[in-house]
Amino acid sequence: MHVHTLIIGAGPGGLACAKILAEQGIDTIVLERKKVIGPKVCAGGITWSGLISRVPETLAEKSFPKQYIKTPFQNICIQEKTAIIATVNREKLGQHMAQLAHDAGAKIRTGVIVRKIHTGALLVIDKENGTEEEISFDNLVGADGSSSLVRRFLKLESKRLGIGINYQIPGDVPKMEWHLNNRLFGNGYAWIFPHVDTISIGAYADRKTMAPGKLKDNLISWAGKQGYDLKQHPAHAEYINYDYQGWHFANIFLVGDAAGLASGLTGEGIYPAIISGEQIALTIANPDHSTAIMDGLISRHDKHSRMVAISGKNGLLNSVLAELVTLGLRSGMIKFGKLEMAV
16 A cells, blocks of 8 residues: 555644645545544643634633742742633544544544554554554654654654653642642642643653652642642653654654654643644645744744753752742743743
């Protein structure tokens, strides 16, 4: 079997890429190893500057014009006229984007495992019936996350990684909260994000500043003091790749986390995945397509990575920086949007 463009991974980035390619009349197949599209370890927050305006109102569970930020020395609330962040259900978002890609003409196959990638082709196996198949391609798009097989095929290492741990528990709270505490969360943070009938409680940190096991223990202990017993709920964890080394390699392209385009500072990944997926599709359709939007995304990513490197030098420096940023947000000298990946 041969296809013009083969996309591995039916996350937001892969589906955004597939939709635009199909709209351009390009023969496109998306392969997804999971049977159900959408679920992923994620706090489910989308920013106003980034994605809220792109997502149908029916998919936004709750919107928040106020953000509460707490540090060891400050407890602030910042407010805008419009929503700063909204929460979404990742499975519903995935199903919505899959439907758009399907309606545009892209073929989506779930429950398919990529066994091996060759030059110009790959071997896949259907999880349900065990049959193997070789699919050749003109273009290959790796949208297969932080542990990307396509990235490994290109022999790109992933040394700069963050770790995200999330608990989705029953409940309803009115506030969206961010908690910065170097002792507990390294140069990352903990969050409390309200959804419909559930609450996302989790933590993110650069792996170099906090080991995953310690981050989990600290999160459970901290959450208990906030009134949440996480021990009775399952934890979900995932590495977040921000080790960017390029996105275009001849006829092979990398999207989102596979390219290392997630934010090392905040762990934000949905926006860079969708933007890079869209821009790669436009580049495949037209090799002369401008790289300005990708260049802007990469520039913002580089700024976030430099901030991670600086804040990760030592705990005292990170604590001082966290207090200064929080003070800047409180005074209005720093806008919340400056901490987002949106350009």
